[in-house]
Amino acid sequence: MKKEERQKTILEYLSKEHRVTSIELSEYLSVSEDTIRRDLKELSDQGLLKAVRGGAVAPSPIPLHYRKREKHDLENKKIIAQKALPYLKDGQVVFIDGGTTSLALVASFPHDLKITVITNSFPVAVLVEDLPNIELIFAGGRMCKTSFTTAGMESLDFFRNFRADICILGICSIHHERGLTGILYDDSQIKKNMIQNSDFIIALSSSEKIDTAETYFVSPIKDIDVLVTNIAPEDEILKPYKEKGLTVL
Template identity: 35%
Template sequence: MLTSQRKRELMDVLRRDGRIVATQMSVELGVSEDTIRRDLRELAKEGLLQRVHGGALPTSPALADFAARQQITPDDKAAIGRAAAAMVQPGQVVFVDGGTTCTQLIRALPRQLRATVVTHSPSIAMELMAHPEIEVIMLGGRLFRHSIVNVGAATLEAIAQIRADTYFMGVTSVHPEAGLATGDFEEAGVKRAMCQAAADTIVLASSEKLATASPYRIVGMSEISGIVLPATTSPELMQPYLDMGIALTLA
């Protein structure tokens, strides 16, 4: 079988099964595991999948830059934002991540809500200018332009001084086995720190992020309290999280 034919077969399996197991594919295609791993490396370089131990998972379209992500599933993100905003109670201190879905959360908050929002996102802070009763605490650091968020040692040091009620986390990938992930090492570290500094972590996951993987793991699924998902999410995709005891909110 030609290399191009193997790669087409691998991508067909990934679309059908949601994962590739290298040992299984080496048997099915009659080639060595090294050959399958080489094919997976080349497909990963093309951005077509995310390699993981033993095989590969679908990559996330949410790895695109901020401007491109604004065009992905905007209706899902607006609905998720409204559902998440309803969880914020007066007087709470909440971490709010950067990103397009968290922007929708801020836009859905009641104008007269009294609360404190801590964020490392300049764009989220600017959105909060329309909420005069919300105290805004900006976390400093180096600006990561791809996601328009601050990262680095200064950001982590500031997070360590805060204990929040809830962290609303944005991610690029959600997978029951691979966990929560994003596309930048330092950004993953900031998200992990906010998760550890909050009593509860709620993940905002639009449809394109589900059952995908990204290069940098944030935390495993056991570290979060709940996920806000689109109402159109299939029962098959939701069941693994329900089995883990994670609260799911359909938006």
């Protein structure tokens, strides 16, 4: 089998399984592990997968631009929002990032909820404006048109001035070994800062983001307290996350 055909087969295999080991691919394709490692490195360099120790994981299938993400997988976002909502209580200070799943949670807020929301997301700010009992504190900075959020050093410094009771993260990718990762550098840095300045971290993730990885590191799994998904907690794909100590909903 030629290299091009072999690498195409690797990508097809990974699209079905989401993660794969070098040993599995070596046996599946009847080639050496060294050959597989070289293939995985080339494919990783092209951004088609993420090479990890002993194998590879798929990149997140989520669209990059906010306008495409806001209409993507709406029903599952609603499921995730309803699972996460009970964690929000009157009197809390809450960091909310610019993820569209986070936005779905804000859209489900009861009208009488009394919390303080601190965010860098323009869409989140617009929704909070209609909720009379929620105080909004908005992070200034350079606008990122891909995510409709503010970014840069001004935004990073802003979040260091607060300590939140809860941090709500609409994540790009999560992997039980590689942790939380992101597609955009600035957005990943903001998420990292939110985590560092929060007492309790809730990660919102559809099942298609689980066991995927992106370029920019956000945090290790141990920093997350709760992982909220659209699938049953008993699903086999969530087992490694429970073993890491996360509460999985």
